[in-house]
Amino acid sequence: MPNLPVSLPEWLTLLETRHSKEIDMGLERVASVKDRLRLQFHCPVIMVAGTNGKGSTCAMLESILMQAGYRVGLYSKPHFLDFNERARINGENVSDAALIKAFTAVEQARETTSLTYFEFTTLAICQLLSEAPLDVVILEVGLGGRLDAVNVIDADVSVVTSIDIDHTDYLGDTREKIGFEKAGIFRPGRAAICGDPLPPQSLIDHANTIGADLWLFGRDFNYSGDKQQWNYGGRSQRRNSLGYPSLRGANQLLNAAAVLAALEVLRIELPVGAQEVRTGLAMIDLPGRFQVMPGRPSVVLDVAHNPHAAATLSQNLDNMGFHAYTYAVFGSMLDKDIDGVISHLKGKIDHWYVTGLPLPRAATALQLQQKLLDAGVLADPEKTIQTFDSPEQAYAQAMNQAGENDRIVVFGSFLTVAGVMRARRSALH
Structure with missing residues (x-):
């Protein structure tokens, strides 16, 4: 294709200026390009949405699964210093060359379809991860869930961390409205984990309506602990004497419990031992969170x-x-x-x-x-x-x-x- 950018900064400049809106809700355009790319994953996919705690949850999943020896792909956002932070394979940011190749593939598949910066880069990073030899992929949702570009992918396990008032222009001005948007990442017959201790009724209702396998904190999984250690209890799995996550903060045990619920769901495809959980939680590195x-x-x-x-x-x-x-x-x-x-x-x-x-x-x-x-x-x-x-x-x-x-x-x-x-x-x- 003639006149395509040759460097990553040139690509990003083009994508920032091309679409008239920064956020353009709806999945039809993204889904059509995804189909033309024949984009699909050949390993389990974990999708994470929520108002707060998404990044921490993704980082815990990545760290524990890497400790267990799995090849892990992660898409997270936004980035702090380098765009490459958004796509990681086995804990390493992907190269400019890998991103440029994926951008070119999306550009060819796009034909005349208009995509926002976020939609284009989401498709490119998903394409890049789908072609890598991976055992598991973790996808962080950007805004909301139901209409977020990431949601064109069907996840094997969906996690919603917390639900609070944010992005009211797009998601609504109540927890009930926002909860419905977050629940949009749930899929019929698949695990839908909610780590919020007080989930909006709209989230529960949507999960039940579509026939998702809803895991609620306090009902299907929980944690207990003292100042030294904590324990996880799920539907069929207990993990005792765990060390606290290296991430500081009061909400991190809620996030960690949701992580262990997701791993419990995937325990046949991706078995993880107790020591790998302990080491993984101790070694998380997540910039900008306390x-x-x-x-x-x-x-x-x-x-x-x-x-x-x-x-x-x-x-x-x-x-x-x-x-x-x-x-x-x-x-x-x-x-x-x-x-x-x-x-x-x-x-x-x-x-x-x-x-x-x-x-x-x-x-x-x-x-x-x-x-x-x-x-x-x-x-x-x-x-x-x-x-x-x-x-x-x-x-x-x-x-x-x-x-x-x-x-x-x-x-x-x-x-x-x-x-x-x-x-x-x-x-x-």
């Missing part, structure tokens, strides 16, 4: 961008021990419940460094400042708010101001955390 960086002042990176995640971040900050002052580098998309995020964290932060982000739908620093003022942050004379054009500038100022016994919490949009990761990476080189 990630505490080495050195002083303490720096915490967390992609908490909705109230549910902010509540978890607040709890995790409480568990860190004493810090004299806490600085926040905070940037957010405008369509998020920014007030809800602030309400969970305003009592934990002394100095707010709010920042704009390089996307049209991001909140400006001045808009974030106004939200903080409306929330009464400056009613405390010890607290301050400063505005910045970029996360890098905000972080540099926070590092300049913070003492070695202070901490800096970088949170909000992925772009906020990615900006600071970039700044830290360039400081090392």
Whole structure:
């Protein structure tokens, strides 16, 4: 095909500018290109959706299955620094060359069908993984479930982690509406695992209507434990004396229990031993989820961008021990419940460094400042708010101001955390 890009950055630039909408809900266009690609998997597929906890759940599955000696493919998103982070084989990011080959295949199969950036790249990464010699594939859903491009694939096991209010423009403004969208990844006759302890009735009803094999937390699987270890109990499998996941945070046992339920479903095709579970949980590496960086002042990176995640971040900050002052580098998309995020964290932060982000739908620093003022942050004379054009500038100022016994919490949009990761990476080189 003439005039196709030759490098990965050129491909990504083309895809970013080609389709008129960033998000264009519906599966017909994606399904038609998938059929022309003859895209299918020849190994078990695990699909993971949810408001929060998707990335952690995928990382746990990947780590445990790799410890058990399986060849594992993973599609996750968004990325922080390099697009290649979205596609991993056996824990390694795929190469530019592999991605370019897959992009070219999708471009040829696309013919005249218009695809968004997300739809095109999802098809390309699924195509790449389908052609690799793998024992299992893990696919992370982007937005919602029912109409997400990933959902053109039929999963053997579907996992919904948590359900909370987010992306209301696309998914609805209640947990019931959002629960129905998440349940769209369930399939008749196949395992449908829900790790949310209070699942919306809409999710349960949809699973029952289509005849999915619904696994509910507290009914079909659960966990128990003390400060040293925890135990998993499923329908026919128990796992005792497990170590806690290396990922910090209050919700990680809910995610880990859903992971072990998925592995229980697949125990014939993909048997996994107790020691492999223990080692896998101990060795997870997931950037930007309550990630505490080495050195002083303490720096915490967390992609908490909705109230549910902010509540978890607040709890995790409480568990860190004493810090004299806490600085926040905070940037957010405008369509998020920014007030809800602030309400969970305003009592934990002394100095707010709010920042704009390089996307049209991001909140400006001045808009974030106004939200903080409306929330009464400056009613405390010890607290301050400063505005910045970029996360890098905000972080540099926070590092300049913070003492070695202070901490800096970088949170909000992925772009906020990615900006600071970039700044830290360039400081090392």
